[in-house]
Amino acid sequence: MSSPSVAAAPVAAIDYLHYPDARGRFGDYGGSYVAETLIAPLAELTAAYETLRADPAFVAEFERDLTHYVGRPSPIYHAERLSRQIGGAQILLKREDLNHTGAHKINNTIGQALVARSMGKRRVIAETGAGQHGVATATVCARFGLDCVVYMGATDIERQKINVYRMKLLGAEVVPVTSGSKTLKDALNEAMRDWVTNVADTFYIIGTVAGPHPYPQMVRDFNSVVGREARAQMLGQYGRLPDVITACVGGGSNAIGLFHAFLNDRDVRIVGAEAAGEGIETGHHAASLAAGRPGVLHGNRTYVLCDDDGQITETHSVSAGLDYPGVGPEHAFLKDSGRATYVGVTDEEALAAFHQLARTEGILAALESSHAVAQAMKLARELPEDALVLCNLSGRGDKDVHTIAAREGIAL
Amino acid sequence: MTSASATEDVNRIDRRFAELKAAGRTGLIPFVTAGDPLPPATVALMHALVEAGADLIELGVPFSDPMADGPVIQHASERALARGVGLAKILEWVREFRTRDAATPIVLMGYLNPVEIHGAACFAREAVEAGVDGVLLVDCPIEEIDTAAPLREAGLRQIFLAAPTTTDARLGRVCEAAQGFLYYVSFAGITGADRLSQDDVRTRVGAIKQRARTPVAVGFGVRDAASAAAIGEFADAVVIGSALVERLAAATDADDARARARDFLAPIRAALDARGSGEA
Numbered sequence: 001m002s003s004p005s006v007a008a009a010p011v012a013a014i015d016y017l018h019y020p021d022a023r024g025r026f027g028d029y030g031g032s033y034v035a036e037t038l039i040a041p042l043a044e045l046t047a048a049y050e051t052l053r054a055d056p057a058f059v060a061e062f063e064r065d066l067t068h069y070v071g072r073p074s075p076i077y078h079a080e081r082l083s084r085q086i087g088g089a090q091i092l093l094k095r096e097d098l099n100h101t102g103a104h105k106i107n108n109t110i111g112q113a114l115v116a117r118s119m120g121k122r123r124v125i126a127e128t129g130a131g132q133h134g135v136a137t138a139t140v141c142a143r144f145g146l147d148c149v150v151y152m153g154a155t156d157i158e159r160q161k162i163n164v165y166r167m168k169l170l171g172a173e174v175v176p177v178t179s180g181s182k183t184l185k186d187a188l189n190e191a192m193r194d195w196v197t198n199v200a201d202t203f204y205i206i207g208t209v210a211g212p213h214p215y216p217q218m219v220r221d222f223n224s225v226v227g228r229e230a231r232a233q234m235l236g237q238y239g240r241l242p243d244v245i246t247a248c249v250g251g252g253s254n255a256i257g258l259f260h261a262f263l264n265d266r267d268v269r270i271v272g273a274e275a276a277g278e279g280i281e282t283g284h285h286a287a288s289l290a291a292g293r294p295g296v297l298h299g300n301r302t303y304v305l306c307d308d309d310g311q312i313t314e315t316h317s318v319s320a321g322l323d324y325p326g327v328g329p330e331h332a333f334l335k336d337s338g339r340a341t342y343v344g345v346t347d348e349e350a351l352a353a354f355h356q357l358a359r360t361e362g363i364l365a366a367l368e369s370s371h372a373v374a375q376a377m378k379l380a381r382e383l384p385e386d387a388l389v390l391c392n393l394s395g396r397g398d399k400d401v402h403t404i405a406a407r408e409g410i411a412l
Numbered sequence: 413m414t415s416a417s418a419t420e421d422v423n424r425i426d427r428r429f430a431e432l433k434a435a436g437r438t439g440l441i442p443f444v445t446a447g448d449p450l451p452p453a454t455v456a457l458m459h460a461l462v463e464a465g466a467d468l469i470e471l472g473v474p475f476s477d478p479m480a481d482g483p484v485i486q487h488a489s490e491r492a493l494a495r496g497v498g499l500a501k502i503l504e505w506v507r508e509f510r511t512r513d514a515a516t517p518i519v520l521m522g523y524l525n526p527v528e529i530h531g532a533a534c535f536a537r538e539a540v541e542a543g544v545d546g547v548l549l550v551d552c553p554i555e556e557i558d559t560a561a562p563l564r565e566a567g568l569r570q571i572f573l574a575a576p577t578t579t580d581a582r583l584g585r586v587c588e589a590a591q592g593f594l595y596y597v598s599f600a601g602i603t604g605a606d607r608l609s610q611d612d613v614r615t616r617v618g619a620i621k622q623r624a625r626t627p628v629a630v631g632f633g634v635r636d637a638a639s640a641a642a643i644g645e646f647a648d649a650v651v652i653g654s655a656l657v658e659r660l661a662a663a664t665d666a667d668d669a670r671a672r673a674r675d676f677l678a679p680i681r682a683a684l685d686a687r688g689s690g691e692a
Contacts, residue, residue, distance in 0.1 A: 031555070035573065036553055179483070192479050298477070304525065
């Protein structure tokens with residue numbers, strides 16, 4: 001086969017654990033599409049990270065914090081009543097919602113804070129949409145004694161008052177962003193500007209597997225503890241790997257965290273659940289892989305949602321954490337290579353899954369994670385009773401109760 | 413390379429810098445966002461810039477997520493986008509501008525995604541046909557130069573940036589890749605902030621000029637006649653962006669925009685020329 005396109009190569013030929021390449025590419029995706037002013041700080045970060053990831057003392061400290069501060073390992077829980085109600089395969093939940101701060105996000109912020117500290121940076125900046133990454137960043141900054149500034153869209157600040165206050169309690173400064181659509185992507189633009197201007201003493205903790213190299217790799221590495229743990233737990237508890245694994249995909253950090261350890265296990269099907277919002281056909285969604293096209297956004301080549309003139313379009317999802325017009329480049333690569341499939345889950349389907357999980361298992365899942373639960377339920381219905389569907393329950397839903405109440409017309 | 417483009421002799425950017433050098437003059441490069449402040453004023457504004465002394469025009473292509481720009485140019489982008497300005501419209505304006513001005517080089521400055529979605533080869537063909545001479549893609553550093561190969565193949569000059577944070581080793585590669593002119597951004601931050609330390613810039617630009625095979629333009633943070641003249645002492649050209657865009661933002665109509673552009677640029681042109689004649 002002479003085509004250089006990864007899509008044309010047989011799946012078995014690809015060693016998925018060896019990406020990205022030295023230029024930060026996952027096949028055609030990823031890279032460093034940034035202004036000249038960012039090249040030097042990114043090179044400094046890449047060099048520091050390459051050294052640290054091979055340093056046993058760094059790895060040991062990271063793992064110690066994951067155990068004693070985050071509370072890892074998180075269990076795999078067999079949702080028996082839910083599985084019975086569905087009447088198909090067994091649904092297993094990887095309980096990232098039980099981590100300190102209530103989501104997978106802390107895996108990454110601990111890792112990056114350790115990198116920041118070892119690079120001698122005293123000030124940390126971050127962008128946040130729903131506020132989960134902001135809270136996880138503020139948390140580790142408090143723990144490591146670093147100054148913390150979080151950029152957040154003015155619209156999101158209005159929608160997520162509790163998380164804003166939480167960040168302030170943790171000592172972070174929250175800066176409202178009033179440009180563009182006043183949401184996550186604008187906060188990311190603003191954080192990038194801060195970084196360029198203050199790079200000498202500032203470390204930028206990106207919250208998802210997007211952005212320029214080395215972020216997609218670094219954020220994945222820190223989150224990939226989820227999949228490594230889950231893979232060992234499956235073998236220990238069930239004596240085999242799951243038939244299907246699934247996770248929600250916004251930027252895609254919890255999904256790649258779960259998927260990565262399974263990428264070379266060809267018998268394990270991998271399905272990502274994107275936010276189809278009010279339905280992909282309505283245009284009100286955030287399904288970059290299912291409905292977008294290859295482009296360049298926020299420093300990497302990936303699938304983006306944009307109009308025919310290349311302008312990034314506004315997205316919609318009931319869950320703020322999935323409300324992003326791009327997606328991590330490794331997911332774009334997995335889609336094109338056929339290793340993973342990505343499907344849309346609507347707001348309604350996610351909300352229904354939220355309620356069903358709450359009532360059958362006593363678990364309030366984050367609205368983001370509820371997309372994965374909805375997808376796991378769909379998959380379970382199609383599979384025999386002895387099949388195993390592993391779903392990443394990436395975060396808890398306490399933060400979403402106001403949103404859900406408001407949607408259902410209930411005043412709290 | 414078609415025979416038509418071969419006979420159309422040198423690129424306008426190269427020709428203009430050769431003329432400037434022969435005349436011992438410092439180039440003046442204003443930046444305006446296409447379609448801002450008022451879309452119908454764009455072509456008239458471009459002519460006004462030339463009348464006020466512009467040697468080359470940088471035309472900003474608005475993008476929804478201008479990561480490397482400061483608030484002034486971001487707001488200009490937002491205003492233009494709100495009025496439906498896009499690549500097709502911009503090329504139309506360039507075509508119209510060319511009917512009255514065949515000499516002034518035009519560089520489109522913007523981000524990759526609109527070019528990518530348009531199709532780089534298709535965009536390049538249309539841009540050359542419309543009369544565009546060069547392209548500066550802010551989020552396309554030399555590492556990703558292959559992405560822009562169709563632009564270069566079509567005859568467009570790809571302008572690259574150099575920054576105070578660009579290492580010496582890297583600077584060699586940037587100079588190697590540079591076409592048209594090298595654009596030195598005179599402070600490490602985003603466009604439009606006031607961080608110009610002139611001595612630092614002078615030293616740095618001196619070092620770059622020794623290695624660059626192209627002229628060196630200096631921009632970002634140049635605000636008025638005094639700062640332009642100071643930079644003009646050692647730069648081949650001076651770029652003025654945010655300060656001009658800010659001045660134009662409040663224009664009420666096309667005539668007002670033209671008057672504002674003239675009033676702003678004329679003293680800068682005079683200051684640059686006074687320096688040149690003083691030395692002669």
